Amino acid sequence: MAELLTSIFTIIYSCMIIGIFLSAPMGPIGILCVQRTMNNGRNSGFFTGVGAAISDLFYCLLTGLGLSIVINFINDQHDLLQMVGSAILMAYAIYMIIHTPKPRVEDKNQNNSVTQDIVTGFLFTLSNPLIIFLIFPLFARFNFASESYHWYHYIFGYASIVAGALLWWWMITYFVDKVRARFSLSSMFVINRVIGVIMLLVSIYGLFTGVTAYFDL
Numbered sequence: 001m002a003e004l005l006t007s008i009f010t011i012i013y014s015c016m017i018i019g020i021f022l023s024a025p026m027g028p029i030g031i032l033c034v035q036r037t038m039n040n041g042r043n044s045g046f047f048t049g050v051g052a053a054i055s056d057l058f059y060c061l062l063t064g065l066g067l068s069i070v071i072n073f074i075n076d077q078h079d080l081l082q083m084v085g086s087a088i089l090m091a092y093a094i095y096m097i098i099h100t101p102k103p104r105v106e107d108k109n110q111n112n113s114v115t116q117d118i119v120t121g122f123l124f125t126l127s128n129p130l131i132i133f134l135i136f137p138l139f140a141r142f143n144f145a146s147e148s149y150h151w152y153h154y155i156f157g158y159a160s161i162v163a164g165a166l167l168w169w170w171m172i173t174y175f176v177d178k179v180r181a182r183f184s185l186s187s188m189f190v191i192n193r194v195i196g197v198i199m200l201l202v203s204i205y206g207l208f209t210g211v212t213a214y215f216d217l
Contacts, residue, residue: 008156011149014142015157019164021138022056022131023049024195025096029125031188033169034176040112042177047114049169051121057162058126063135064144064154079214085140086206092134093203096196141206 023030029052037045112120125131138144144157172191179187 007148007153011144011153011157012160015144015160016164016167018060018135018138018142018144019053019056019161019166020168021195021199022060022134022161023052023165023168025192028128029121030172032124033121033173034188036112036117037173037176038180042173043114044112044117045173045176046169047117048121048124049173050166051118051123052125053162053165053169054118055122055125056131056165057158059129059131060135060158060161063132063139064158079210082140082143082206082210083214085137086203086210088133088137089141089199089203090207092137093196093200096192096199099192141203 029048033045033048033052035045036048
């Protein structure tokens with residue numbers, strides 16, 4: 001029982017981090033959520049993030065199905081995949097640190113309904129299938145694929161990814177709502193740099209542990 005609880009806790013913790021890392025970069029959907037929070041209030045921005053989280057879950061499920069096909073290879077080559085995944089995350093983190101977000105112009109006071117906010121957030125994120133190339137290294141880095149996992153592990157895992165994404169959107173919309181008068185594009189750049197540095201440190205650690213394990217150092 002203790003081993004089961006430990007494995008579930010590890011999955012919840014790891015997958016919440018995956019959900020946060022998927023949502024945190026201030027790309028087009030992040031900027032849209034911030035703009036809606038500033039223009040129409042926190043609820044509008046948050047429910048746009050809810051739609052984005054649902055889209056993230058959809059792509060995570062697709063990636064998970066792809067991973068299940070090659071799960072034996074993943075388990076056999078775990079250390080190699082951790083190295084590759086960490087290297088990809090490192091490159092993405094560096095891109096986040098140096099990239100300047102571009103604003104997405106949207107009319108103020110559109111007064112969208114909750115359903116409209118969720119649907120537009122979902123479709124806006126769904127229109128970027130390249131997110132799979134971020135999901136795969138995150139799955140590899142946090143080892144979200146194991147032949148020892150059962151169906152309930154994956155239920156906890158995918159639920160935790162959504163929970164992590166929603167936690168991020170709850171925090172960012174709360175923060176923007178509190179400082180909306182002083183929040184600007186440069187603030188988004190700062191958020192990107194902070195998240196990028198955190199992701200860079202995580203990926204460096206993953207690369208180091210993957211290299212040492214792969215080469216038996």
